[in-house]
Amino acid sequence: MATATSTPESTTEVAAATGRRRRTDARRRDTVVVVALRLAVIALCLVLWQVMSGPVVPEYAVSKPTDVSHALWKLLGSSSGWTDIRVTSIEIAAGFAIGVVLGTVMGLLLGSFPLAGRVLEPLVAAVNGIPKIALAPLFLLFFGIGPWSKINIAVTGVSFVVFYNVYLGLRLRERELVEIVQVMGGRRHHVLGYVTIPTLAAPFFAALKTGGPLAILGVIGGEFIASSEGVGHELFTSAMNLDAATEFAGLIVLVVMTLILNGLLTRLDTYALKRLGLSPRRAARPR
Template sequence: MATVTEKSVAETAVPPAKKSTGRWGGIGTVIVLRVLVIVAALALWQLMSGPVVPEYAVSKPTAVAQSLADMLGSAAGWTDIKVTTVEVLAGFGLGVAIGTVMGLVLGSFPLLGRVLEPLVAAINGIPKIALAPLFLLFFGIGSWSKITIAMTGVAFVVFYNIYLGLRMRERELVEVVQVMGGQRHHVLGYVTIPTLAAPFFAALKTGGPLAILGVIGGEFIASTEGVGHELFTAAQNLDAAAEFAGLIVLVVLTLLLNGVLTALDTYALKTLGLAARRRPGAKA
């Protein structure tokens, strides 16, 4: 009876959080306001292009829409999108793999980390776009030079997040698991992976735009296809409409990549949370 009373008092003292159901606080209102802001910005752009700002510099939303339709309606446009997407995904995946391995190795062996971390920092200090000509000389103007540029930027971000995450790992928790008879795989599952989950996914979200930046930069310098090549060609031809159309494609690509990473982040953290509750001795 005492237990029931305590539970009732606790539930009364801390009422469950309620979703906002106010007239102006719903998700529908937020979406409508976002749409209105976008429509207002496009209308202002359409009206100011020409009378206020030179049309050749900013084009018009109607012209941009037509250029985007032409791009998506042609085989060459989709080829450029496909090439850039493959290069971004390949560079991103290789960068994540290399950065993870580097971070785990240098973070797991303190002496090796102290020796090599300054060298890694020195190499990371070189602007990645400055390495592009070197990669182009080595790999040529094909896709591998762009993949390597993207991979380099992503690898360093992932490395530092993993490396610092391992250094911030609570030594007391590791010792507790070891005292209780836990092996290396227990330390990995109960301490290391939960500690590295947040910085790892933060690195992924940071590395996505860096991969796109690296690929577009490489395509700007030397390429025969890709969205970056089309952007460079449009700039040379003073075609602002095509330039904005290419930027819209890059924005959509960035949002799709970020959406996938966010979904993976949510799923992974939720899975780790459930696993933590199922550990022996964990409180419900």
């Protein structure tokens, strides 16, 4: 009768597979624990909010979670609420996109021409020092209370962040790598593909993640000052009417919009770095 014998190679493969399953199960358990703790913290905060509203903190100032949920349901169930969300989303998307393009072009131009960078960088820094919300009245005079005034406020916040990341990334580009590529017969597009883009990838996507909240801040600030629709307009109206429940409902909408934008940028960051071969690699585990 033939008997099955296990070779050292098969035993090693089985042990490695078992180890991988254990590590996967451990990561899943850790993820479940973290999510459960987050939900527990949120639930505790809501319970404390509900209990303390009235006896400890004035209810007119903070409302209650139950009232906020009703206001949020009313906001999402009305056509005017979705109109405000749509208007604000368009303004944020347009301001963010234009700001990224403008900041990237400015950074590439001033970073590629050192003389222009030395001449114009102090002027850019001086303009960047002006609080963006202080420019809102000026944009309102130029573009009115329509969406373009809010878009331009968002552009000013995003473009400077992207500009500085791209500009400094170009300045920190290793000259030796450029010279090596050129010595090997590489041309401008080779330097761009092998040196410039990998060098700028990380700071560029870091600028995108920083610029997203700035775009939201600029749009909401502009809608606070003067607007006829938008989430910021709804927040301002609720504050003037001392309607705390609707105020918190609008804030929840802003939080969700921020999370969506950040999630999209994170996915774009991960995908782009992976395509460029710049994603972090896990250290090899000893066998």
